[in-house]
Amino acid sequence: MGLNRYADHAVAHKSPLLNAMTHGVMNGGKRVRALAVLAAGELNGAATPALLTVAAALEYIHAYSLIHDDLPCMDDDDLRRGQPTVHVVYGEAQALLAGDALQTLAFSLLASRDVELSANTQIRLIRELARASGAVGMAGGQAIDLYHVGLSLSQTDMQMMHQLKTGALLHASLVMGALCGEGDVNEPIDALNLFAEHLGLLFQVVDDILDASQETAVLGKTAGKDDAANKPTYVRALGLEGARDYAQSLYRSALAALTPYGERAQRLADLAAYCATRVY
Template sequence: MNITSFGSRVEAYRQRVEAALDRCIPAPGTYPARLHEAMRYSTQGGKRLRALLVYAAGEVLALDPEALDAPACALELIHAYSLVHDDLPSMDDDDLRRGRPTTHKQYDEATAILVGDGLQALAFAVLAREGQHLVAAQRLQMISTLARASGSCGMVGGQAVDLESEQRSLTLAELECLHMHKTGALILASLMLVTQASAFADAGWFNALERYGRLIGLAYQIQDDVLDIEGSSADLGKTAGKDVAAHKSTYPSLMGLDPAKRRAAQLFDEARTALAVFGDRAEPLVWLADHIQGRKH
């Protein structure tokens, strides 16, 4: 494994997934042109965290990046679709995403709905057809994993509960369950898809990556709740203070701001500890935990 820091390769991996996204979305001008233009618009920008988790875990398991382009791309397509739909007036009703007008503001509401539909379908098409290093059984397993993580038992279910929970106070256990579905399921899937792309991941490795994914997913959401209070719209690339304005239950509102920060820090520490089975090979995922913990947006 390369002994240099994963941070030195992050930009190359971001460029790699950007190229994969460019290849898989129908070319500009492809009929229907406006829909495909809007799909491209909706996938541009962002941290590419889920893709980076894929490539980092791939380094830990010594996988060829070419075997990981399809899952990295599929995860980013599902994530982009979820943001487009979350921003709709009937959902979180936001005008700003990744520092630009949300898709329904840049185009229109009906187009935004269709963009989400198109991106979701494309994600599964990518897993089904891309990646010459993956055999059919691996593709099928990965499609099943992504479907569960993004569907009613994962991300979509979490969003449904989130909407149902507005204007009422949740318990910490209820809030944790919500976020393990809405945010955590797709982050966990980023790690699980990599184990399924490997022919050699044993039970110990699988369990370590699964625990890391669960812990990072929850820590990331608690951190988001904190940033919604402390961050600015300019830094976040989306409207700050939305959760407070909507009277949503958040970790700071239930625990207090400083205890929420301490809880997130504890989860990040536990995530790093979960990687002990890999020894020095864990550096890419340790680096990502450090990077995510230090983020400001």
């Protein structure tokens, strides 16, 4: 991704910040958010270069959230996708700053002179990303999650927490991809919203299933952490089989939501299939 494109040479060599940022981004992630941007952009005839910029911004936000989540004061994880986490390699201070700077870089990318989108569209994209990742989005969900470790959370509140923590950014990825296109954004957005809702839930339920059933070596991160941390999960609420059934029904609902789009939605359908069947 050539992160050092964004840093002055002299600055870059005076601290390990850029290396820490790169380590956090280039870690073999599944790029689900980037795929969502591209798939939704295709619906709306969006140009690939703009979509790639938007996809990178989403992945930077996701990477920043993982770097911060892995810190000792948060989830305290040493392993991410089979690699040592950023703070293990570069220390906590540089990891914290790397997350901070990746968030900034995401907004910087969307506001860049080089993106071939109108200023109006750029502003809409930034508004969408900010809403999805801030206090009423990803960060808000993470705050609720960590505040309730060891405490009980109702099924409704758990759903809301996940909707914020992972659903909001996935949802934003789809909407932002669509916003890059020339088609009428309001027409497909309703069906896309419905699809996004099911996809977000599906993603989280499968995450919980994998954490409870998969081995660390396959998962690339410490398995069984949710249970060990006494976290509310869908497996805890529904049992392993119940969670699997729920995931299947969410997958079917996601596909059904795509009906109005016909063949234009093939890549979105593929994305849902991937989310339903992934093993890590």
